[in-house]
Amino acid sequence: DAGITQSPRHKVTETGTPVTLRCHQTENHRYMYWYRQDPGHGLRLIHYSYGVKDTDKGEVSDGYSVSRSKTEDFLLTLESATSSQTSVYFCAISQSPSGSFNEQYFGPGTRLTVT
Amino acid sequence: DQQVKQNSPSLSVQEGRISILNCDYTNSMFDYFLWYKKYPAEGPTFLISISSIKDKNEDGRFTVFLNKSAKHLSLHIVPSQPGDSAVYFCAASVGGSEKLVFGKGTKLTVNP
Numbered sequence: 001d002a003g004i005t006q007s008p009r010h011k012v013t014e015t016g017t018p019v020t021l022r023c024h025q026t027e028n029h030r031y032m033y034w035y036r037q038d039p040g041h042g043l044r045l046i047h048y049s050y051g052v053k054d055t056d057k058g059e060v061s062d063g064y065s066v067s068r069s070k071t072e073d074f075l076l077t078l079e080s081a082t083s084s085q086t087s088v089y090f091c092a093i094s095q096s097p098s099g100s101f102n103e104q105y106f107g108p109g110t111r112l113t114v115t
Numbered sequence: 116d117q118q119v120k121q122n123s124p125s126l127s128v129q130e131g132r133i134s135i136l137n138c139d140y141t142n143s144m145f146d147y148f149l150w151y152k153k154y155p156a157e158g159p160t161f162l163i164s165i166s167s168i169k170d171k172n173e174d175g176r177f178t179v180f181l182n183k184s185a186k187h188l189s190l191h192i193v194p195s196q197p198g199d200s201a202v203y204f205c206a207a208s209v210g211g212s213e214k215l216v217f218g219k220g221t222k223l224t225v226n227p
Contacts, residue, residue: 041219042121048213090158090159092158102212103161103164104161105161106151108157109158
């Protein structure tokens with residue numbers, strides 16, 4: 001299994017509070033991704049990173065920000081949590097998609113509940 | 116607009132029989148396709164992939180078929196086992212792209 005950890009694994013927070021989720025990898029992969037999984041929507045990309053300090057938006061980026069100050073860590077911040085952000089969040093990594101299948105390896109997920 | 120579609124939310128099969136999971140796509144630029152399996156409370160795990168230069172790829176009990184003219188791919192599991200019960204996601208990308216586009220998933224239940 002790829003060395004990917006996510007913390008926390010579960011969190012309950014109140015509407016309006018900031019929340020930061022952490023993804024940590026030990027594989028030295030260049031690309032890191034944040035997805036959310038919701039019933040009826042599958043996996044949707046929030047933000048991704050293609051290197052330290054290099055990030056870009058995904059399909060559902062509103063209300064989220066990210067930072068990557070080290071190769072191994074990718075942080076997802078909900079600036080002011082809302083109930084619509086209740087979801088399961090997955091981090092993924094990949095080595096390099098160029099000319100390849102861009103196999104992404106996923107972490108175990110963080111279940112976030114916003115009350 | 117959904118570029119990758121898995122139109123069957125669920126599928127139930129008997130142990131030992133074939134499971135066929137289907138996926139359709141609309142973007143003709145997609146040239147790499149992947150299947151992921153996800154158990155409850157775990158992250159998705161990569162299962163099998165196929166490039167658009169092929170029409171079939173096998174890995175043990177798992178075979179993926181690609182029909183480019185129909186923009187359709189399918190995952191065959193033979194024989195199906197209870198441990199195959201999971202949600203299966205189809206994903207696609209344009210070669211060299213850093214992003215994958217996922218379908219909504221199909222929940223497979225294999226009954227003993």
